[in-house]
Amino acid sequence: MNDLVLQTDRLTKRYGRILAVDRLSLEVPRGHVFGLLGPNGSGKTTTMGMLLGLVRPTSGSLSLLGSGTRHAEALHRVGAIVESPSFYPYLSGRANLTYFQGISGGGSRREVDDLLERVGLADRADDRFGAYSLGMKQRLGLAYTLLGDPELLLLDEPTNGMDPAGMAEIRDLIRSLGTDGRTVLLSSHLLYEVEQVCDSVAILSYGKLIAQGAVADLLRLEEQVRLRTSNDAKAVEILAGLEWVEEVETRDDGLIVTVAHERSSELTASLSKSKVYVTEITPLQLSLEQYFLDVTGEKGARAE
Amino acid sequence: MITDVLKLTKWEWNKLRRRRMPWILLAIAIVISQISFWGGYAFYRSGVMLDQASFATSETQNGQTVEITMTCRDIEAGTLPPEIENLSEQRRGQVLEDIARFEAEACQTPIEARRDLREALVLPYSIGLSLGLVSSLGAILVVILASSTIGIEYGLGTLRTTLAKGIGRSQFIVSKALLLALLSAAALLVVSISIAISSTIAALTLGDAAVAADSGAWLEVAIVYGKTLYGLIPYIALAMFFAVLTSSSGVGTAIVLGYYFAERIVVALLFNFDWFRKVADFILGRAVDGWISSEGGLSIELGASAGELPDALHGFLVMLGYIVILGAFTFWLFQRRDIAGAKGD
Numbered sequence: 001m002n003d004l005v006l007q008t009d010r011l012t013k014r015y016g017r018i019l020a021v022d023r024l025s026l027e028v029p030r031g032h033v034f035g036l037l038g039p040n041g042s043g044k045t046t047t048m049g050m051l052l053g054l055v056r057p058t059s060g061s062l063s064l065l066g067s068g069t070r071h072a073e074a075l076h077r078v079g080a081i082v083e084s085p086s087f088y089p090y091l092s093g094r095a096n097l098t099y100f101q102g103i104s105g106g107g108s109r110r111e112v113d114d115l116l117e118r119v120g121l122a123d124r125a126d127d128r129f130g131a132y133s134l135g136m137k138q139r140l141g142l143a144y145t146l147l148g149d150p151e152l153l154l155l156d157e158p159t160n161g162m163d164p165a166g167m168a169e170i171r172d173l174i175r176s177l178g179t180d181g182r183t184v185l186l187s188s189h190l191l192y193e194v195e196q197v198c199d200s201v202a203i204l205s206y207g208k209l210i211a212q213g214a215v216a217d218l219l220r221l222e223e224q225v226r227l228r229t230s231n232d233a234k235a236v237e238i239l240a241g242l243e244w245v246e247e248v249e250t251r252d253d254g255l256i257v258t259v260a261h262e263r264s265s266e267l268t269a270s271l272s273k274s275k276v277y278v279t280e281i282t283p284l285q286l287s288l289e290q291y292f293l294d295v296t297g298e299k300g301a302r303a304e
Numbered sequence: 305m306i307t308d309v310l311k312l313t314k315w316e317w318n319k320l321r322r323r324r325m326p327w328i329l330l331a332i333a334i335v336i337s338q339i340s341f342w343g344g345y346a347f348y349r350s351g352v353m354l355d356q357a358s359f360a361t362s363e364t365q366n367g368q369t370v371e372i373t374m375t376c377r378d379i380e381a382g383t384l385p386p387e388i389e390n391l392s393e394q395r396r397g398q399v400l401e402d403i404a405r406f407e408a409e410a411c412q413t414p415i416e417a418r419r420d421l422r423e424a425l426v427l428p429y430s431i432g433l434s435l436g437l438v439s440s441l442g443a444i445l446v447v448i449l450a451s452s453t454i455g456i457e458y459g460l461g462t463l464r465t466t467l468a469k470g471i472g473r474s475q476f477i478v479s480k481a482l483l484l485a486l487l488s489a490a491a492l493l494v495v496s497i498s499i500a501i502s503s504t505i506a507a508l509t510l511g512d513a514a515v516a517a518d519s520g521a522w523l524e525v526a527i528v529y530g531k532t533l534y535g536l537i538p539y540i541a542l543a544m545f546f547a548v549l550t551s552s553s554g555v556g557t558a559i560v561l562g563y564y565f566a567e568r569i570v571v572a573l574l575f576n577f578d579w580f581r582k583v584a585d586f587i588l589g590r591a592v593d594g595w596i597s598s599e600g601g602l603s604i605e606l607g608a609s610a611g612e613l614p615d616a617l618h619g620f621l622v623m624l625g626y627i628v629i630l631g632a633f634t635f636w637l638f639q640r641r642d643i644a645g646a647k648g649d
Contacts, residue, residue: 083461089460104471
C-alpha cells in the first residue's frame with residue numbers, strides 16, 4: 001500500500017439533493033500519470049476540491065501521500081490547480097509565483113525563473129496577470145503547481161483555453177513530469193488528452209466511478225475484430241447466436257465483431273464448425289473515446 | 305503556528321501594498337484629518353466665535369450722541385472703544401460696568417472655547433483632537449479595507465489557490481485579522497504624523513511654541529491613540545464576518561456600512577422610548593462612542609449618539625463582546641465552508 005500516493009474510500013459529497021460524488025474509491029499509484037475522466041458535471045472538480053481540503057466530504061475518507069489525518073501537512077507536498085487558474089490580476093506572473101512561493105515555505109528567485117522558463121512564460125513574466133490570455137494563465141497555473149517540487153500534482157483541465165500547439169506542449173510537459181518520479185492526477189473531459197498522457201484512468205459519470213484501470217487494460221477489456229469469411233450472411237447468423245459475442249455489424253469491408261478480448265480467438269473455431277471459413281481476421285484498436293461512450297452510455301445512470 | 309501567521313501576514317502585506325485601494329483609503333484619512341485641522345485653524349484665526357455677541361450703547365454727551373459698540377473680540381484683545389474717553393467720568397464708570405457684565409455673561413464661554421481651540425492646534429493636543437475627529441471616518445475606511453481584503457480572495461478565486469498550497473484556514477484568517485489591525489495602527493500613526501507636521505507649521509504662524517510644555521499631554525495622546533485603535537477593531541471583526549458570510553467584498557461592505565448608518569438613525573429615532581434606552585448601550589456604535597468620547601481633557605462631542613453615552617468600561621466590555629463573538633463566528637464559518645471558485649466580485 002506504500003506505493004499509493006492517493007487513496008479514497010467511499011468518498012461522497014452531497015449538495016442538498018444533488019449527489020455530486022457518490023462513494024468514490026480511487027487508488028493512485030506513485031509515479032503514474034492518472035487520468036480522472038468524465039463529462040462536465042461528473043464530479044471531477046468536486047473530487048479535486050475534496051482532495052485539497054477545499055470541499056468537506058459528506059462521508060468517506062481520503063489519504064494523500066499516506067497522510068491519514070495530517071492532511072494539511074501533506075498538502076505542502078502537493079501542487080494543484082482547480083478549475084481555471086486564479087491569481088492576483090494586479091501582480092505580475094513573477095510576483096504571483098513569488099508570493100505563493102513565499103507563503104508556502106519559501107524558495108529561491110532562481111526557482112521562480114526556472115519555472116517561468118519551463119512553462120514558456122519567461123518573456124511575459126513581468127506583465128500583470130490580468131493582461132494574460134487564458135493560455136498564459138494556464139501556463140502560470142502549471143508553474144504554480146510545480147513550486148516547491150511537489151511529489152503529487154493535481155491538475156484540473158490544465159490545457160483548457162490553449163491553442164493546439166500550446167496543448168501539445170503542455171501535454172508533453174505533463175507526460176515528462178510523470179516520468180521523473182512525480183505522480184500526476186489529471187482531470188479532463190478531453191478523451192484524447194487522457195489517452196495520450198495518462199497511464200491509468202478513472203472514469204466518472206454523475207459522480208460515480210464506472211471504470212478504473214490502466215488505459216491499455218481498459219481498452220483490452222473489449223475488442224473489435226474485422227472478419228472476412230467464406231459466407232458472411234451465415235457467419236452473422238452463427239455469431240449472433242453466440243452469447244459471448246456482444247455485437248456483429250456488417251460493413252462493406254467485412255464483419256465487425258465486438259467480443260471479449262480473451263474469447264476473440266474462439267471465433268474461427270465456432271464458425272468453422274458450421275463450415276464457414278475465416279479468410280481474414282484483423283484486430284481493431286478500440287479508442288478510449290469509444291470505450292468511454294460505451295461505459296457511460298451503459299452504466300452512467302444518475303445515482304438518484 | 306505564530307511564526308507561520310507572522311510569515312503569512314508579512315506576505316499578505318507584501319501583496320496588499322501593491323493594490324491602489326489601501327493607499328487611496330489612507331490618502332482619504334490624511335486629507336480629511338488635514339481638512340479638519342486646518343478648518344479648526346481657520347476658524348480660530350477668523351475669530352468669528354467672538355463676533356457672535358456684541359455690546360452696544362448710545363450716550364448723549366454735550367448734545368451729541370455717542371455710539372459705543374464692542375464684541376468679545378475687543379474684550380479678548382483688551383481694547384476699549386475710543387469713544388468711551390468722550391464720556392463723563394460718571395457715565396464712563398457706568399458703561400465700564402455694563403461692559404464687565406457683558407464680558408461675564410456673553411464673552412467668557414467663547415473666549416475660553418477659543419483658548420481651548422488654540423491649545424488644540426498645538427502638539428500634542430492637535431494629534432488627539434484629529435484622531436478623535438477621524439475615528440468615525442476611520443471606522444468606515446476600515447470596513448471598506450477589511451471587506452475588500454477578505455472578499456477579493458473569494459471574488460478572484462485566489463482563496464482556493466492559497467489554501468491549495470497547504471495554508472491552514474485558521475492561519476489564513478488570523479493573519480488577515482492581524483494585518484488589518486496592524487494597518488489600522490499604522491494608518492492612525494501616519495495621520496498623527498501628518499497632523500504633527502501641520503501643527504508645527506500652524507504654531508509658527510500663531511507665534512506659539514511648537515509643542516506644549518505639558519509632558520503629561522503626550523501620555524494622554526497615547527491613550528487617545530490606543531482608544532481610537534481599539535474603537536476600530538469591532539468594525540474590522542464585523543466587516544470580516546460579513547465578508548466571509550457573503551463571500552463577497554461588495555455585499556459585505558454594503559451590509560456593514562448600511563448597518564453603521566442605520567444604527568445611528570435608529571438610535572436617534574428610538575432613544576425617547578424607555579425600553580430602547582435599556583438596550584441602546586449594547587449597540588456597537590454607542591459603545592464605541594462611549595469608549596472614545598471619554599478621553600478626559602481631549603473629549604470630543606461626536607454628536608452621533610442620542611442621550612448620555614455609556615461609560616468607558618461599559619463601552620470597552622461591549623466592544624470586547626462584539627469582537628469575541630464576531631471573531632468566533634467568522635472563524636467557525638471560515639473553517640466549515642466549502643471554498644468555491646472565482647465569483648468575479
